[in-house]
Amino acid sequence: MAQSEKIPAKEQEIDSSRLFNIRVWEGIQYKFSKDLGIAIKVISEDGKINTDETNHSDFYALLTATDAGRDYCDVKIENINKESKLVTLYADCAYYVATTYFYGKKFFLFVGVLDRKQDEKIVKKLAEEYSIDYKALLKAYQEQPTFPESRLVSFADLIVDLFNIVIELSVQEFITQMANKQKEEEIMKMSALMEASIIINSTRNLDELLKIIMQSAEKVMQAEASSVFLIDSEKNELYFEIATGPKQEEVKKLRLKMGEGIAGWVAYTGESLLVPDVSKDPRFAKRVDDQTKFITRSVICVPLKVRNQTIGVVQVLNRIGGNSFAKSEIKFLEALSSQAAIAIENANLYEHLEERAEQLNKELKTTNITLSIEKLRIESIVQSMEDAVIAINKDNQIVMINRVAERIFEINAKQAFAGQLGDYIKTKMIVDNFNAVLEAKSTLKNEVKFQLGMKEHIFAAVFTPIISEKQEAAGSVAVFRDITEIKELDKMKSEFLNMVSHELRTPLTPIQAYSELMMVRNVDPEKVKNYANIINKETQRLGSLIGDLLDLSRIDAGKGLSLTMEEMDFTELLRTVYETFKSASSKHKIILTIPDKSETILFDKNKMIQVMTNLLSNALKYSPDGGDIIISMEDRDGKIITTVKDHGLGISKEDLPRIFEKFYRVESDAVKKIGGTGIGLPIVKYMIDLHNGTIDVKSEFGKGSEFTFSIPKIKPG
Ligand code: ADP
Numbered sequence: 231m232a233q234s235e236k237i238p239a240k241e242q243e244i245d246s247s248r249l250f251n252i253r254v255w256e257g258i259q260y261k262f263s264k265d266l267g268i269a270i271k272v273i274s275e276d277g278k279i280n281t282d283e284t285n286h287s288d289f290y291a292l293l294t295a296t297d298a299g300r301d302y303c304d305v306k307i308e309n310i311n312k313e314s315k316l317v318t319l320y321a322d323c324a325y326y327v328a329t330t331y332f333y334g335k336k337f338f339l340f341v342g343v344l345d346r347k348q349d350e351k352i353v354k355k356l357a358e359e360y361s362i363d364y365k366a367l368l369k370a371y372q373e374q375p376t377f378p379e380s381r382l383v384s385f386a387d388l389i390v391d392l393f394n395i396v397i398e399l400s401v402q403e404f405i406t407q408m409a410n411k412q413k414e415e416e417i418m419k420m421s422a423l424m425e426a427s428i429i430i431n432s433t434r435n436l437d438e439l440l441k442i443i444m445q446s447a448e449k450v451m452q453a454e455a456s457s458v459f460l461i462d463s464e465k466n467e468l469y470f471e472i473a474t475g476p477k478q479e480e481v482k483k484l485r486l487k488m489g490e491g492i493a494g495w496v497a498y499t500g501e502s503l504l505v506p507d508v509s510k511d512p513r514f515a516k517r518v519d520d521q522t523k524f525i526t527r528s529v530i531c532v533p534l535k536v537r538n539q540t541i542g543v544v545q546v547l548n549r550i551g552g553n554s555f556a557k558s559e560i561k562f563l564e565a566l567s568s569q570a571a572i573a574i575e576n577a578n579l580y581e582h583l584e585e586r587a588e589q590l591n592k593e594l595k596t597t598n599i600t601l602s603i604e605k606l607r608i609e610s611i612v613q614s615m616e617d618a619v620i621a622i623n624k625d626n627q628i629v630m631i632n633r634v635a636e637r638i639f640e641i642n643a644k645q646a647f648a649g650q651l652g653d654y655i656k657t658k659m660i661v662d663n664f665n666a667v668l669e670a671k672s673t674l675k676n677e678v679k680f681q682l683g684m685k686e687h688i689f690a691a692v693f694t695p696i697i698s699e700k701q702e703a704a705g706s707v708a709v710f711r712d713i714t715e716i717k718e719l720d721k722m723k724s725e726f727l728n729m730v731s732h733e734l735r736t737p738l739t740p741i742q743a744y745s746e747l748m749m750v751r752n753v754d755p756e757k758v759k760n761y762a763n764i765i766n767k768e769t770q771r772l773g774s775l776i777g778d779l780l781d782l783s784r785i786d787a788g789k790g791l792s793l794t795m796e797e798m799d800f801t802e803l804l805r806t807v808y809e810t811f812k813s814a815s816s817k818h819k820i821i822l823t824i825p826d827k828s829e830t831i832l833f834d835k836n837k838m839i840q841v842m843t844n845l846l847s848n849a850l851k852y853s854p855d856g857g858d859i860i861i862s863m864e865d866r867d868g869k870i871i872t873t874v875k876d877h878g879l880g881i882s883k884e885d886l887p888r889i890f891e892k893f894y895r896v897e898s899d900a901v902k903k904i905g906g907t908g909i910g911l912p913i914v915k916y917m918i919d920l921h922n923g924t925i926d927v928k929s930e931f932g933k934g935s936e937f938t939f940s941i942p943k944i945k946p947g
Contacts, residue, residue: 246333247274251400252281258392268341270389275336289370296360328386332397339393341386419450419562436577440472443570444544448474451559453546455524457481458534458570459493460542468497471542480522491515492531493543500540502532502564506554528554532564536571544570618689621696621707622664626651629705638682638710660691660708667693667706678710687714722893722908729907733775736905737768774843775907781840782892782909785916793920796835797946799828800870803835804863807842817856820846824863829870832944837917844910845874845937851904853878853934869923869940877934886929890915914939 255272259281262268272281328339353371357364444456455475459468468486475481489498495513496503506528508514519526524547531545544567549555612619618635622628628651631643641654652661657680667674674693679686689710698704744761747753753761784791801824808822842861849859857877864871881889885896893908895901918925923941 245335246397246401247276247278247335247337249400249404250274250279250397251403252279254400255281255393255396258396262389268385270342271340272393273338273340275338279337289367289373292362292367292370293356293360296362326382326386328390330390330394332394333401337393337397339386339390341382341389415450419565436574437472439573439577440570441474443566443573444472444474447544447546447563447566450562451530451546451555452550453555454548454550456544456546457493458542458544459486459497460534461488461497461540468493468542475524475547477522477524481518481524484518484521486515486518491518492529493545496531496533496543496545497540500533500535502560503530504555504557504560505529505531527552530555530560530563532560532567534567534571534574536575541571541574543567615709616711618710618712619707620651620655620710621705622651623705624668624703626664626668628654630707635710638687638712663691663693664706664708667695667708668703671695671697671703677713685714687712688717689713725895726893726907729905730779733905733907734772737772737775741765741768741772774840777840778844778907778909778913781913781916785913791837791916791920793834793837795832795944797830797832798835799830800833800838801825801827801829801863803838804842804861804872807839807846808861810843811846811850815850815856818850818853819856819858821858821860822862823860825865829863829865829943830946831870832946833921833941834917837920841914841917841939842872842874844914848910848937849874849876849878849935851906852876852901854900854904857934865943866940868943870943871938871940873936873938875934875936880931880933880935881927881929882931886927889927890925 250272259270262270270281272279274280326341328341330337330339350368353368354364356362357367440458444458447453448456453475455473455477457473457475457478458471460471461467462469462485466488468488468490470482470484473481486494488494492503492505492508492511492513492515494515505511505514508526508529514526514529518524527548529545529547531543533540534542534544544563546555546563612630612632615632615634618638619630619632620628620635620639621630627648628646629648631639631641631646635641636643639655646654651664655661657678659676659678660680663674663676663678672695676691676693678689678691680689681687690713691708691710693706693708695703696705696707744765748758748761748765781791804822804824808820812820814820846859846861853859853876855878858875859877860873860875862873862875879898879900881896888894889896890911891908892912895906895908915925918939918941921941923939925937925939927935927937929935
């Protein structure tokens, strides 16, 4: 705001006589009287200014020491002869009177000197008249400096100029003071606004906020009361959200119709309003004052706008001291109102945000719980899986490894977590597959082989990409299933089929050939007998093979085999078997060492024959270079212990534990050359088990084998 607006420019608006800086002027007077002996006095037309005639000479000091003397020094305005410039005012002194106008006001300036011509006469008269010591008065009078009267007139003009300068400076000073005061007020208002905005940012309690804002409005604007109305748009009414001042409780109960009263008007129009005197404004609603017993004189009311929409009004009432509010204050209240609007909006916002945050929090909690349950579930499933699982993120970092994966890849999940896949998984093919899946974003199935302990294992691996919501590859997961055994079984199965067909064909060929020879006429009966023998043997071989297969299928189907216990001498059974085998091979010598005494016990004769047949056939088969085959038997600890010992190929340490497994055959060229199905020994073991017995094997590779089985002696009856 320009200074001209703040300070009244018109002369009459400045009361110069009031603004005149008397102290400055008296200083000047003092200087004049002391140094030049000139007495100067100023009287304003309206009498508001009446400076002392500051002649601090002893003469005047003595003169004004008495009431009468002081009375004698008083200037009587009626004594001023306006016509004459030279007047005798008091103390019989002659004064030159000069006048000047300033800001429309008239000032009289009396400039006087002592008239030395009448010296003693005046002093005497004064001393007598007012009982003052004549000599002292005269002395003081004579000490007064004199000033030539002839120069007084021109000097008076100078004094008038001086006076004018003093008074002008006084007015200027006043103007500056006013401006400063205005500035101070501005600063106060600014700081009130600042304060309001700080409060708004620090408190979220709306009521508290509005109250503080309105209190600062009251303070700065020196108002008696203030209030904030909000619009109830449903009822089209205004209600007091906040009220300060002496009648705040009463006023809060009231409501205004939209358009009613000054507040209603401002709410309706959305325009600020200054009403200096409400009694002259028809919009004023007197009913509120009647109800609250408050007397409203002047009002400033401004709209409360949130995002350009009027949601209420802010008003301040009555300047303390009776004056009206100034127009310039509307701006201040508007600024404050916009701060209040921010407060309201913030409060609503926070309320809304808090609600939303709470709701989100709840949702999040539920989702989190569901997710963590789901995560736990998945984790425990993954952890308990028999398959190995590894997951990586898109940066090839390991994010999950289950227990099986830890074991087979020999890595520690905790250490490997977030580590590079390549640092932990050494099989290049696996790393390559992971990468390929990340790139192609499609599933890949593969068989991967790698060393596990001493043996190479085969794994069926499935690599699947993890696709994010944005359809990007976020990582990939691979599951490895150890199919080594299945593969082996598969291999065994096909080998078995090959073997069985071969084993079945082998006896069939001689049977077919010899039977054809027998059909030729006139064959020598000796030869016929020989042929029939061969046919018989091969048929037995075929029969026992088919028997074994049938037994195996029964065992496999879970039907099992049942025992038909018979009472029989076990040594006799061994002798019978020996008889059958003793001339089976020319390369071998079969020796039977059994006790002389008979061992009549209960056992399944046919099954025991099958056991012995299998063991003896193997002993013959797996000692291709011949050698002794010893059948021995002993009765020990209530058990019949039978041993079949050969001097053949023997079995390595690694193969020994597996020879009783179904279809297991030693993987060596020598064994491969010898036919077999890998079902003989499992059946033998099964049958011994049925008899509650045990079977054991001792063997040294290249040196022969010794199969020993024992069955409990179950005595008949
Ligand atoms: P097969 O029909 O192959 O003989 P078996 O179950 O009877 O089946 O024997 C299993 C394997 O045990 C044989 O393939 C062989 O490698 C080994 N085996 C069995 N008996 C002997 C033995 N007396 N000497 C050496 N190896 C043997």
